[in-house]
Amino acid sequence: MADGPEQAALPARNRFTKFLDGVEWLGNLLPHPVTLFAVLALSIVLISGLLGWLGVAVIDPRPAGAPGVAADGMIRAVSLLDGDGIRRIFTNLVGNFTSFAPLGVVLVAMLGVGVAEKSGLLSAAVRSMVLSAPPHMVTVAIVFAGIVSNTASEVGYVVLIPLAAGIFYALGRHPLAGMAAAFAGVSGGYSANLLIGTIDPLLAGITQEAARLIDPDYVVLATANWYFMVGSTFLITAIGSLVTIFIVEPKLGKYDPSGADPTILDDRMMEAIAPKERKALRWAGVALLGVLGLMALTLLPEWGVLRNPDTGDRIDSPFFKGFVVWILIFFLVTGYAYGRVAGTMKTDRDVIDAMAAALASLGLYIVLVFFAAQFVAFFGWTNLGAITAVTGSQFLLDTGMTGPLVFFFFILICALINLSLGSASAQWAVTAPIFVPMLMLIGYSPEVIQAAYRIGDSTTNIITPMMSYFGLILAWATRYDRNLGVGTLIAMMLPYTIFFLLFWSLFFMGWTFLLDIPVGPGSPTFYTP
Structure with a gap:
């Protein structure tokens, strides 16, 4: 087991850990996550009936005639207790489940991951990585990998987070601490990155439309926040690593594997790599190069088949929108190549059995998704999320602040709104028409406003069940601790939210405002109305 900086610990029961204990205790008073989502879905139905009967409504900040804007320019609470609402629930219950975006992504990705796991590739790769890497750098590498994984869409959620748990377990450390570090990087640091990802052009387009309410010719580029996001990558890596080492891991204490699913605990994880495994890893590396070459051919050349067929763009393209297919191909090809050489994959039956076993391990997640999907759908139908967002943002308008300190309140409100409206693009589509014109009129550029929004949106992803992948993370975590509840997961991630938000x-x-560095190429800090 590793000695060094990562073994440092805070006093067992200082005030902060007592606070986290309280959060965990309160959170774990909640029922089982499946029951919780079922109760929340029912509550939304009942609340919508009350608010619909009361006629609750807010002014829609989007321009008249825009898609989804009512003729009277209002966002009204929609009741699910009247005839139309009840019929909508019955006719869409199955569709809500099957169309829930994370479900398909996870199931497809796990088909490939299952092959890589069953063949022994993941075990061998993790052992090779752990035994050769400096132990004190493992946490840093995991947080950093989580941040940059956002360029590849969902790969961080479905691959890196469970892999990080395995790495920590192999090192004799608490696997949930590894999972927390990866989750913090992937989701808490969602808007930090070294490269432009798929979310950048999406947010830039929303910001541009909001800015044109003030300046009809204003253009916001997809690279609007690139400089700031690159700098943020190293900040979030440092904070995430320190929080893991000095707060989360000491609080979790020594890992007790008695409450874990025994199928995920591999006692051979710290064994040296055998010659046959090394040979299999080399062939898996050859297969990896083949997959990477194929990926390059579909994206880099002008004739690349997975570039945007209309614009030729590489970022806003089928390549990234369908990246889960590459996850499937990557693990299927490399896993099978490893298995053939190692002797663990001999026929197609072995591949099929591995896929079936991977999906069988997701039973709890699938049950949870059914109820979570209903809750998310009901929340959207009733307009409660949009009403919450508009009402919360109105508070900032009422403060009347015009100096740079207004951004502290802006970031905090975005973080709070994110607790109930988890999608970055959905939240920004509703709030950008309020915040962007308002802050432009007091002298700040749309690019700077967008950068501040992304901080608030990212930092609370890891503590809200409204985040699409929260249920998946909970399912991963319960494989290491069958008794783990929502409160434990939230308390584990809350220190990251607090320190990310502050720093x-x-x-x-x-x-x-102090160094006057632009947040991106061609992105001014100030705007002259």
Whole structure:
């Protein structure tokens, strides 16, 4: 087991850990996550009936005539207790489940991951990585990998987070601490990255439309926040690593495997790599190069078949929108190549059995998704999320602040709204028409406003069940601790949210207003109305 900086610990029961214990205790008073989502879905139906009967409504901030804007320009609470609502529930219950975006992504990705796991590739790769890497750098590498994985869409959620748990277990450390570190990087650091990802052009388009309410010719580029996001990558890596080492891991304590699913605990994880395994890893590497070459051929050349067929763009393209297919191909090809050489994959039957076993391990997640999908759908139908977002943002308008400190309140409100409206693009589509024109009129550029929004949106992803992949993370975690509840997971991730929110906001203020560094190429800090 590793000695060094990562073994440092805070006093067992300081005030902060007592606070986290309280959060965990309160959170675990909640029922089983499946029951919780079922109760929440029912509650939304009942609340919508009450608010619909009361006629609750807010002014829609989007321009008249825009898609989804009512003729009277209002966002009204929609009741699910009247005839139309009840019919909508009955006719869409199955569709809500099958169309829930994370479900398909996870199932497809796990088909490939199952082959790589069953063949022994993941075990051998993890052992090779762990035994050759400096132990004190493992946490840093996991958080950093989580952040940059956002370029590849969902790969961080479905691959890196469970892999990080396995790495920590192999090192004799608490697997949930590894999972927390990866989750913090993937989701808490969602808007930090070294490269432009698929979310950048999406948010830029929304920001541009909002900015044109003030300036009809304003253009916001997909690279609008690139400089700031690159700098944020190293900040979030440092904070995430320190929080893991000095707060989360000491609080979790020594891992007790008695409550885990025994199928995921491999006692051979720290054994040296056998010659046959090394040979199999080399062939898996050859297969990896083949897959990477194929990926390059579909994206890099002008004639690349997975580039945007209309614009030729590489970022806003089928390549990234369908990246889960590459996850499937990557693990299927490399896993099978390893298995053939190692002797663990001999026929197609072995591949099929591996896929079936992977999906069988997701039973709890599938049950949870059914109820979570209903809750998310009901929440959207009733307009409660949009009403919450507009009402919360109105608070900022009422403060009347015009100095740079307004961004602290702006970031905090975005973080709070994100607790109930988890999609980055959905939240920004509703709130950008309020915040962007408002802050432009007091002298700030749309690019800076968008950068601040992304801080608030990212930092609370890891503590809200409204985040699409929260249920998946909970399912991963319960494989290591069958008794783990929602409160334990939230308490485990809350320190990341607190420190990310505080230091990322200070970093933003220093970057933009103290050092006057642009947040991206061609992105001014100030705007002259």
